[in-house]
Amino acid sequence: MSKRRMFFKMITASLLRRRSRMLIALLSIAVGATILAGLVTVYVDVPRQMAASFRSYGANMLLMPGEKKALNRESTDEALSLISREKLQGASPYRYISAEFMGNQTGEGKYSSQLKFMTAGTSFDEVQKTSPYFAVEGRYPEAPREALVGKNVAATVGVKPGGNVRLAYDRVKTVAAGQTQRELQGSAPGYYDAEVGATVLLNEDGTIAAVAMDLSRQTPFRVAGLTTDSFTDTYGVAHAESFTDQFIGKQIPLTMSASADDLDEYIDAVSGATASCKAVVDAVNAASETGTHSAGQQITDTERAAMSFTVVGILETGGEEEDYIYLSQRDMEDLTDERDVYDVVELSVSGSSEELSALAGEINEKTGLEARLVKRVTKSEAGVLGKLQALVFLVTLVVLVLTMISVSTTMTAVVSERRKEIGLRKALGASDGSIRVEFLGEGLFLGLLGGVVGAVLGYVFALVVSRRVFGSDLQFNFLLVPATILVSMLVSALSCLIPVKRAVAIDPALVLKGE
Amino acid sequence: MSLLEIKNVSKIYGELKALDDVSLSVEKGEWVAIMGPSGSGKSTMMNIIGCMDKPTKGQVLLDGVDISKESGRKLTEIRRDKIGLIFQQFHMVSYLTAVENVMVSQYYHSMPDEKEALEALDRVGLKQRARHLPSQLSGGEQQRVCVARALINHPELILADEPTGNLDEANENIVLDLFRQLHREGTTLIVVTHDPEVGEAAQRMIVLEHGRVAREVVNESFEA
Ligand SMILES: Nc1ncnc2c1ncn2[C@@H]1O[C@H](COP(=O)(O)OP(=O)(O)OP(=O)(O)O)[C@@H](O)[C@H]1O
Ligand SMILES: [Mg+2]
Numbered sequence: 092m093s094k095r096r097m098f099f100k101m102i103t104a105s106l107l108r109r110r111s112r113m114l115i116a117l118l119s120i121a122v123g124a125t126i127l128a129g130l131v132t133v134y135v136d137v138p139r140q141m142a143a144s145f146r147s148y149g150a151n152m153l154l155m156p157g158e159k160k161a162l163n164r165e166s167t168d169e170a171l172s173l174i175s176r177e178k179l180q181g182a183s184p185y186r187y188i189s190a191e192f193m194g195n196q197t198g199e200g201k202y203s204s205q206l207k208f209m210t211a212g213t214s215f216d217e218v219q220k221t222s223p224y225f226a227v228e229g230r231y232p233e234a235p236r237e238a239l240v241g242k243n244v245a246a247t248v249g250v251k252p253g254g255n256v257r258l259a260y261d262r263v264k265t266v267a268a269g270q271t272q273r274e275l276q277g278s279a280p281g282y283y284d285a286e287v288g289a290t291v292l293l294n295e296d297g298t299i300a301a302v303a304m305d306l307s308r309q310t311p312f313r314v315a316g317l318t319t320d321s322f323t324d325t326y327g328v329a330h331a332e333s334f335t336d337q338f339i340g341k342q343i344p345l346t347m348s349a350s351a352d353d354l355d356e357y358i359d360a361v362s363g364a365t366a367s368c369k370a371v372v373d374a375v376n377a378a379s380e381t382g383t384h385s386a387g388q389q390i391t392d393t394e395r396a397a398m399s400f401t402v403v404g405i406l407e408t409g410g411e412e413e414d415y416i417y418l419s420q421r422d423m424e425d426l427t428d429e430r431d432v433y434d435v436v437e438l439s440v441s442g443s444s445e446e447l448s449a450l451a452g453e454i455n456e457k458t459g460l461e462a463r464l465v466k467r468v469t470k471s472e473a474g475v476l477g478k479l480q481a482l483v484f485l486v487t488l489v490v491l492v493l494t495m496i497s498v499s500t501t502m503t504a505v506v507s508e509r510r511k512e513i514g515l516r517k518a519l520g521a522s523d524g525s526i527r528v529e530f531l532g533e534g535l536f537l538g539l540l541g542g543v544v545g546a547v548l549g550y551v552f553a554l555v556v557s558r559r560v561f562g563s564d565l566q567f568n569f570l571l572v573p574a575t576i577l578v579s580m581l582v583s584a585l586s587c588l589i590p591v592k593r594a595v596a597i598d599p600a601l602v603l604k605g606e
Numbered sequence: 607m608s609l610l611e612i613k614n615v616s617k618i619y620g621e622l623k624a625l626d627d628v629s630l631s632v633e634k635g636e637w638v639a640i641m642g643p644s645g646s647g648k649s650t651m652m653n654i655i656g657c658m659d660k661p662t663k664g665q666v667l668l669d670g671v672d673i674s675k676e677s678g679r680k681l682t683e684i685r686r687d688k689i690g691l692i693f694q695q696f697h698m699v700s701y702l703t704a705v706e707n708v709m710v711s712q713y714y715h716s717m718p719d720e721k722e723a724l725e726a727l728d729r730v731g732l733k734q735r736a737r738h739l740p741s742q743l744s745g746g747e748q749q750r751v752c753v754a755r756a757l758i759n760h761p762e763l764i765l766a767d768e769p770t771g772n773l774d775e776a777n778e779n780i781v782l783d784l785f786r787q788l789h790r791e792g793t794t795l796i797v798v799t800h801d802p803e804v805g806e807a808a809q810r811m812i813v814l815e816h817g818r819v820a821r822e823v824v825n826e827s828f829e830a
Contacts, residue, residue, distance in 0.1 A: 097709060097718040101702065108701035108739070515697045518658060519755075520686025520714040522679065600658035604649065 102532045106540075112508065116501040117541055123494025124545020124579040127487060128571060129552035134483045135568055136557065150183070150221045150437035152451060153463045160459035162433040170436075170454045170462065180439035181220025186212040186423050187434045190416065192248055193257040193397060208244055210258060210416040212423020215239070221439040225412070228252065229404035232419055238400035241413040245405045252402055256416065259397035260426050275343075277378030279370050287367065289374035297342055302335045304371050334368060344376045398426050491582060498586035502534065506590045510597055517599035530591045531584055538583030542576030549575060607670060609634040609762060609794050610655060615664030615674075617650050617817075624650040625661065626817035634762070637785070637795040637828075639805040642814035648798045651814070652767045655796065656689055657681040669762065686715055690756030694768035696748035698740040704747075705736040708755045715759040726754040730784060746777030753784050757793070764788060766797045770804050782807050 106113045154170055156162040164184075171182055190210040215231040229252035232239055238256060250256055275291040292300040337358050338345065347358050347369055358372055400422070406412055424430050440447060447464055454462035506513070513526060521529075550571075608631040617625040624647045632638050640648050653659035654666060657673055658681075666674045673684060685691075698707045708723040727736050730750035740748055749769060756764050766785075770778040782804065785795055797808060805811045811823040 094713060094717060097713045100706065101699075101710070101713075104701050104706070511697065512699050515699065516710065516714070517682070518656070518685070518691050518697075519711050520682060522682050522714075525714065598658075600653045 098529070098532065102529060102536050105533055106536060112501070112505055113537065116498055116505070116537055117544075119494055119497035119501060120537055120541025120579050120583055121544040121548070123490055123497070123582065124542050124575050125548040125552055126490045126545075127494075127578060128546050128549020128575040129556060130483050130487045130490070131574070132550060132553035132568060132571055133556055134480060134487070135571070136553070150439050151465050152438040152440050152447060153465060154182075154436035154438060154454070155434075155461040155463065157455075157459040157461050162436065162460060163431040164433075165431075166458060166460055167433065167436050170458045170460055171438075173453055173457060174438075174440055174450060178441050180441060181217050182439075183213050183217040183221045183437045184420065184433040185435050185437065186420070186427070186429075186432055188212075188260055188423070188427060190258040190260050190426070193259050206247065208258075208416050209414065210260075210418060210423070210426075212418045212420045212426075214420055215417075218417075221437050222408075222412075224408065226407040227404040228407065229402075232403050232417070235419065235422060236398070236400050237403045237419070238422075239404045239406050239417040240402050241415045241417075242405055242407045243413040244416055245402070250402050252404060254402045255399055256402060257397060257399045258416070258426065259395055261393040261395050262428050264394050275378035277374045277376070279373030279377055287370035287374050289371055289378055291338075291343070291375055291378045293343075298340050299338045299342070299375075302338045302371075302375060304335065304374075334371075338375065343378065345372050347372050396426060396428065398422070491578075494579075495582055495586045498534075498537075498583055499589055502530075502587050502590035503593065506530070506594045509594075513594050513597045514599040514601070517597065523595045526595050527591050530594050531587055534583045534587035534591075535580050538580030539576060541583065542579035545579055546572045546575040608632060608667075609636075609669060610796075611665075611667040612651075612655075613665040613667070615651075615654065615661040615666060617647070617654065617659070618662045623817045625654075627664070628814075628817070628819055629664075630812060630819060630822075632794060632796060635789070635792045635794055636810065637789045637808045638797070639808035639811045640796065640798045640814060641800070641802075641805045641811055642820070644800075646814040647817040648814055649767055650817075652765055652796070652798055655763075656691055656765045657685040687759075688762045690759065690761035690764040692749070692752050692756045692764065692766035692769045694771040696740070696745065696752050696772075698748055698751060700740050703737050703739055704732060704743065704751045707740070707751055708758050711755045711758050723754075723758060726758045727751070729757075729787075730754045731780065744777075746773050746780065749773060749777065749781060750784070753781060757788060761793070763794045763796065766795070768798055768800065770799065770801060778804070 106117075154162060154167060160166055167182065167184060171179065188210050189207050192206045192208055215233075218225065219231065227239065240250060240256065245251070248256065275293060276288065277291070278286050278288045280286060287304065290303040292302075294300045341358075345358050358368070400418065406415075406417065418426070440450065442450070444464070451462040451464055454460060516526060516529075610632040612628055612630050615625055615628045616623060626647075628647075628651065640651065642648055650659070654661050654674075655668070657668075657676075661674050664674065665672055668684065669688060671684065673681060676684065698704075699710060702710065705720060705723050705727060708726055709718040709720065712718045712723060724733060724736055727733050730753050732747060732750055732754070735743060735747060740751075743751065749772070753769075756766075770781055773781065778801075785797065785807065789795055795808070797804060799805050806825060809825055809828045811825065813820045813823070
């Protein structure tokens with residue numbers, strides 16, 4: 092038998108046949124190695140994990156209308172075609188309006204106070220891709236006339252899933268466009284002393300070309316007998332298109348008539364909305380010249396629309412989204428009567444920041460839309476990552492030191508337990524060197540075993556951590572197995588230095604004395 | 607030239623003179639018993655001869671080398687090469703089998719050789735128990751393993767400190783028979799003992815008292 096074989100025989104026999112004590116040393120190394128391997132796996136895998144998490148933490152690119160390019164389905168598709176399929180995580184179009192919450196119905200046709208909320212129309216399928224962190228109590232809207240309501244909005248208006256919200260929106264209408272015209276503006280006290288405004292366009296001959304009403308300051312109230320959707324006097328006036336049509340071709344001042352006898356001269360009030368109609372006529376009569384419109388210019392008018400929605404989910408994000416109401420794109424189009432208009436498209440695209448900015452540049456150039464990177468996310472990603480890695484590094488260091496202390500203590504105990512054996516070996520002719528080598532050999536062997544156990548358990552540990560914390564599987568790093576084994580061997584050997592020193596100092600004569 | 611020559615050796619622990627100006631010599635091939643009451647300095651002398659301790663004063667010449675002047679490392683070497691040790695407590699490596707314990711001695715000396723180690727065990731009548739751990743062996747069997755271990759490297763000198771102290775009559779006789787064999791083969795034996803029977807088996811008895819050589823008795827009836 093070779094000397095080397097005898098050496099391995101001795102150290103393996105020492106570990107395998109003296110189990111109890113060595114098991115403790117083995118255990119400390121294995122535990123240390125497990126935590127080490129686990130932490131290092133997480134450490135190595137964290138950037139990947141974090142990148143994934145942060146990617147899922149909202150959009151990292153925004154598409155907005157360009158100077159000469161509208162943002163709609165077509166231009167969005169044009170931009171998306173520039174992004175490779177695998178890289179695009181999701182694209183959520185948003186149309187934002189400020190909608191008036193019509194309050195709770197407090198009686199037949201009566202509603203409580205009105206508040207304005209930012210309301211977004213979007214595609215919920217895409218939202219779930221670009222904002223997976225959205226926490227919804229209830230569910231996302233699926234059917235028409237369903238709404239997702241931000242937590243703060245829900246709290247403000249006191250609505251729960253299953254409840255109802257009624258939203259009103261002042262649609263903007265283009266009224267007229269003509270040749271060179273003079274613009275006049277005026278106002279008059281309306282119902283309940285609220286002001287009614289009017290913008291009047293006069294043709295060159297002094298006849299009225301168009302009238303736009305501004306009823307936004309008017310307090311609405313119920314008017315019986317109008318269509319189902321119109322429940323206020325103001326609404327009634329705004330909806331009765333024929334009302335302002337009567338003005339065209341006439342000259343200021345106008346007179347109001349309750350009977351429709353002479354339509355050439357008199358203005359007929361909308362039935363049931365007399366007060367507001369009167370106020371509009373007063374406002375037109377009060378209008379005075381403010382400017383000139385050249386050909387092709389437009390003036391707009393608003394028209395109020397209201398719709399009821401079933402609240403199916405309450406949105407909790409911890410961010411400003413909680414102050415919003417979300418509708419489907421279709422519902423938003425119905426409410427605004429505007430098709431295919433996006434204010435912004437949120438994109439979630441994977442890739443390095445260089446790739447992303449290159450992509451944004453390409454979109455800007457080729458589509459004329461404005462693509463913008465959301466920088467904040469990338470920045471915080473790096474910051475959090477660094478901190479997390481520093482933390483893992485620190486914990487790793489502490490675990491290393493603890494393992495070393497534990498192994499060192501155990502090995503010291505082992506040495507004093509084996510004083511006699513060491514004395515005997517020396518009496519049999521073992522040099523200090525061979526005693527040193529034997530004990531370090533045992534230490535390294537322990538480290539090897541502990542490292543193997545640790546590498547396996549560490550991977551399991553890391554997997555659990557990864558699943559629990561990041562909710563994803565991790566990539567197994569094969570390099571980590573030899574690395575773990577090497578480190579635990581090194582730690583174990585280092586821990587044996589002091590015990591070995593003690594072993595070498597043992598005097599064979601003293602040990603062999605009868606006891 | 608004598609194998610061992612001790613000249614005016616003293617070992618002093620503070621006030622106590624464990625060995626007090628001891629001189630004696632042992633010839634090659636001789637079998638010497640060292641006797642004396644407890645505390646008389648027998649083990650102290652054995653440790654010095656066995657290169658595990660150094661005298662306070664005096665010279666110890668082993669095979670012509672003055673081991674009282676050598677460094678620790680050199681002493682280890684001399685012990686390894688020239689001396690086989692047998693102790694009262696059997697002192698085996700608890701987690702190694704009988705044959706492995708014998709091989710440990712070979713390992714430090716030169717090369718482990720299982721065949722040779724098994725032959726040595728055969729010689730002490732333990733071939734059948736070669737694969738047993740010390741805990742599976744009786745005291746007598748353990749001591750025989752120690753004898754096998756002591757002789758495996760063919761040392762010039764075998765030092766035994768109370769080799770039969772923990773043995774019953776039957777095992778004592780087995781060990782003495784082994785000593786006789788070794789003696790016949792020309793091995794020098796120095797055996798420390800309390801036991802007159804063991805002492806009388808030797809060629810010569812040196813009696814220590816209070817660290818001094820009190821007397822020497824040559825065994826007239828010694829038969830090789
Ligand atoms: N390391 C030491 N330090 C101090 N005194 C010691 C030491 N070693 C031995 N002695 C003393 O030296 C004397 C001789 O001891 P030694 O062990 O040589 O006796 P011994 O003859 O072997 O006795 P025994 O028959 O009981 O084994 C004793 O009084 C002992 O107490
Ligand atoms: Mg003694």
